[in-house]
Amino acid sequence: MRPAARVQAAIELLDAIIGAALDNGPPADRLIADYFRQRRYAGSKDRRAVRDLVYRAIRACGPVPVSGRAAMLRLAADDPALAEMFDGSDHAPDLIVEGERPAAAGIAPQWLTEELAKSGIRGEEAEALLDRAPLDLRVNSLKASRETLDLPETGEFLAAPNALRFDGGTRVETWDAYEDGRVEVQDHGSQLACLAAAPEPHDTVIDLCAGAGGKTLAMAATMENGGAIIACDTDKRRLSQLPPRAERAGATNITPVLLDPGKELERLESYRESADLVLVDAPCSGTGTWRRNPETRWRLTPNRLDALIETQARLLDLAARLVKPGGRITYVVCSLLDREGTLQAKAFLERHSGWKAKLPLIPAGQERGAGVRLTPHHDATDGFFIAQLCSP
Numbered sequence: 001m002r003p004a005a006r007v008q009a010a011i012e013l014l015d016a017i018i019g020a021a022l023d024n025g026p027p028a029d030r031l032i033a034d035y036f037r038q039r040r041y042a043g044s045k046d047r048r049a050v051r052d053l054v055y056r057a058i059r060a061c062g063p064v065p066v067s068g069r070a071a072m073l074r075l076a077a078d079d080p081a082l083a084e085m086f087d088g089s090d091h092a093p094d095l096i097v098e099g100e101r102p103a104a105a106g107i108a109p110q111w112l113t114e115e116l117a118k119s120g121i122r123g124e125e126a127e128a129l130l131d132r133a134p135l136d137l138r139v140n141s142l143k144a145s146r147e148t149l150d151l152p153e154t155g156e157f158l159a160a161p162n163a164l165r166f167d168g169g170t171r172v173e174t175w176d177a178y179e180d181g182r183v184e185v186q187d188h189g190s191q192l193a194c195l196a197a198a199p200e201p202h203d204t205v206i207d208l209c210a211g212a213g214g215k216t217l218a219m220a221a222t223m224e225n226g227g228a229i230i231a232c233d234t235d236k237r238r239l240s241q242l243p244p245r246a247e248r249a250g251a252t253n254i255t256p257v258l259l260d261p262g263k264e265l266e267r268l269e270s271y272r273e274s275a276d277l278v279l280v281d282a283p284c285s286g287t288g289t290w291r292r293n294p295e296t297r298w299r300l301t302p303n304r305l306d307a308l309i310e311t312q313a314r315l316l317d318l319a320a321r322l323v324k325p326g327g328r329i330t331y332v333v334c335s336l337l338d339r340e341g342t343l344q345a346k347a348f349l350e351r352h353s354g355w356k357a358k359l360p361l362i363p364a365g366q367e368r369g370a371g372v373r374l375t376p377h378h379d380a381t382d383g384f385f386i387a388q389l390c391s392p
């Protein structure tokens with residue numbers, strides 16, 4: 001593909017990504033993969049170049065752009081070589097018309113930038129939300145040790161006991177250690193959240209929002225396959241990924257339980273007041289993960305945020321019924337908004353007398369009200385809020 005044709009391809013993809021963001025459609029990565037599946041003539045260099053342009057444009061635009069072309073013009077406004085590609089030739093973008101406006105720059109849509117600022121995320125902290133993320137691995141201590149594991153590349157040792165960091169583009173999927181479950185891809189922030197949860201080998205743990213099991217597997221390793229982990233989720237597709245992953249990782253103490261939204265307690269009745277630990281890794285705005293999925297900031301609306309906050313409160317109340325006296329809830333969100341983080345934890349403590357917050361002991365983060373917050377700028381991790389809520 002000629003360079004100008006790559007720019008036009010990026011514009012077409014951006015149109016699809018903007019449409020999907022507004023209609024709750026597929027994520028950007030899937031749209032990009034589908035686009036190239038239908039265009040086999042594009043080589044790997046073309047794909048990489050187009051993908052890079054698309055993500056640069058997504059990161060550059062704060063509010064939702066009116067079109068892919070406006071998003072690309074945002075980039076071209078600061079990049080004369082890119083602006084020259086708008087030359088109207090075959091497969092290239094049309095010439096730039098005088099007065100044609102690029103999409104607005106910024107961190108996020110205005111309302112969301114304000115929510116972040118209210119939560120203390122502004123300036124460098126806000127800008128770092130759109131950095132490119134490195135690739136973090138967790139060495140699976142059921143099968144290997146970080147100190148002796150031999151990998152094709154040397155990773156940087158991070159503060160979490162099994163964490164290693166590599167460059168963003170590292171192709172770990174091709175490594176033997178990945179294939180045979182000696183390592184898992186997991187952001188350092190997620191690993192620190194599991195460290196905060198600190199499950200003991202004999203514990204009964206309920207992982208209420210287990211998804212595909214990222215944190216479940218980390219806890220199974222910490223528990224050395226002892227005790228029991230009940231891994232729940234309402235999403236059948238995500239939860240169905242857990243058993244094969246557990247098998248690959250050699251984790252044997254996990255029971256997956258599919259929940260019906262709104263009827264979670266009915267399914268979990270037999271676990272009432274039984275858990276030493278309930279991990280609530282709640283559905284959230286994902287404002288802490290924009291480094292990986294920058295287009296998700298165009299998907300969020302004030303109404304969607306309100307609905308997420310309501311669900312988080314409901315799941316915390318449910319968790320309180322599952323914890324045994326003296327047990328605890330570890331509440332985690334990959335969000336930096338106080339309404340989902342410290343204010344959510346505070347509201348829980350007000351609703352549940354006798355419960356107390358205990359500051360999680362992790363070698364990173366900053367105290368934020370009832371818990372600890374990790375941010376891309378301060379901790380070089382995805383953004384997280386983590387609280388430990390202890391039952392009387």
Ligand SMILES: C[S@@+](CC[C@H](N)C(=O)[O-])C[C@H]1O[C@@H](n2cnc3c(N)ncnc32)[C@H](O)[C@@H]1O
Pocket residue numbers: 190208209210211212213214215216232233234235238259261262264281282283284311315
């Ligand atoms: C942040 S993700 C969990 C990620 C997962 N713990 C991990 O480490 O990979 C939140 C999960 O909550 C699930 N969820 C949403 N509503 C739920 C509900 N009412 N009960 C249980 N899980 C729910 C979603 O399907 C999603 O998988």
